[in-house]
Amino acid sequence: MLAATLAVSALVGFSAPMTEAAYSLNPEVKDATPALKEASQIGVLKHETPELQNEANKDAIVVMSFGTTFKDTRAKTIDATVKAIQAAHPDVKVVTAFTSHIIIDRIAKNEGIKYPTPEEALQELKSDGYTRVALASLDVIPGMEYAYDKGVYENYKNQFKKMTLGTSLMYWQGQEEQPDDVTETIEALETQFPKLKKDEAILIMAHGTPQVSNAYYSVIQAKINELGLKNVFVYTVEGWPSLETVMPKLKANGIKKVTLMPMMMVAGDHANNDMAGSDPDSHKSQLEAAGYKVDAYIHGIGENEKIRALYVKRANDAWDALESDK
Incomplete structure (x- = not known):
């Protein structure tokens, strides 16, 4: 037990x-x-393969992200975060890998850049003689994409002398003696919030997941409330709560103006189209049709310096576990 x-x-x-x-x-x-x-x-997570312990240490960090075909936001978010991780580990090889095979193919076709999948990155590192690898995740919560990251870890950990896997941006919730990643993340996001008048609100658009980890969004909302951030609501584009779930709260609170803001690493298709697009079914259009004045903050959270610093901390955690003898 x-x-x-x-x-x-x-x-x-x-x-x-x-x-x-x-x-x-x-x-x-x-x-x-x-x-x-x-x-x-x-x-x-940390794994050591007993039969490979006599191999010399040759270390690398693989940074895993879903990726995006939006070149501008990719540079400001994913690339900027990877550069920050590399700056924290100047003598270590750092590799960027995308988990979306569709995005990898589209970037290769349109830009001539071939990003590896995590599996391809690890296979290449192994062939180049790397023996210890820290896997870092740019996921926001431990949902479906983080499950992919864990799958990569489980499938490749026995091929290396040592392998570690760091956590997503939000993992710990302050339970027991653990850190409160959720509050830490909200406080970082708060630095980009506009000052609100009594009749104004911020709607934070998250992705949503069919996994039970979708419950993280309820925790995020609870932590927002604990911090005393009034009229700040989380909703998802592909999960619960939906926009329809939070709109009654706007009416009940007498809100007249709304700022839409993505809680995603990049400002890609969901932010530009689902959230702020001109189609009548976009979130912006739906809110305007309901009589609200709407502003859209179309920036991925990877543009936020404090968020990038948190991702560096998560990568450092994976690295420290790789270096630890415990």
Whole structure:
């Protein structure tokens, strides 16, 4: 059985404390199965392959992102974040990998740039003699895309001497002795909020996911409320809550003007079209049709310097776990 208490070991990070965590197994459990051991692993994941421990260390960081075909926002968000991670680790090879195969193909066709998938990046690193790899994620929450990241980790961890996987931007929620990534992220986002009058609101558009991790958006809203940020509401383009869910709150609060803002790494198709497009079914058009004045802040959160700093912290956590002997 799993004990309810977290066993926490704090490691001093590159620029901030890093926390690894796992549920501690009850002492009565003498022969834990591989599945039970895997289920107990949370936070930054770490694996060492026993038969490869005599290999020399040759290290790399793979930064995984969904990607975007919008070249301008890609430069300001993904590229800028990867550069910040590289700056924190100047002597380490840093590779960008995209998880969207469609986006990879479209960029290759339209720009002549071939981004690797995480699998391709790891295969190339292995062929080039790299033995230790830290995987860093640019995902916002641990949803479907982060599940892909974990799948890559699970499928390739035994091919390297050591491999780690960092967490998404928001992972810990302040439970037990863990950090509060959600509050930390909201406070970073708040730096880009416009000052609101009594009859104004901010609608933060998240992506949404069919996974149970969609519940993160309820946590985000609860943390927004705890911080005393009035008339700031989270909704999703492909999940719950939807725009239709939050619109009654606008009416109930006497809102007349709304600022739409994406909570996505990039300002791509969802931000430019679903959120702020000219089609009658865009969120902006729906709100205007309902009588609201609407502004659209079309910038990915990767443009926010404080958000980029948080992503660097997440990458540093993965790196510190790679360097740790514990």
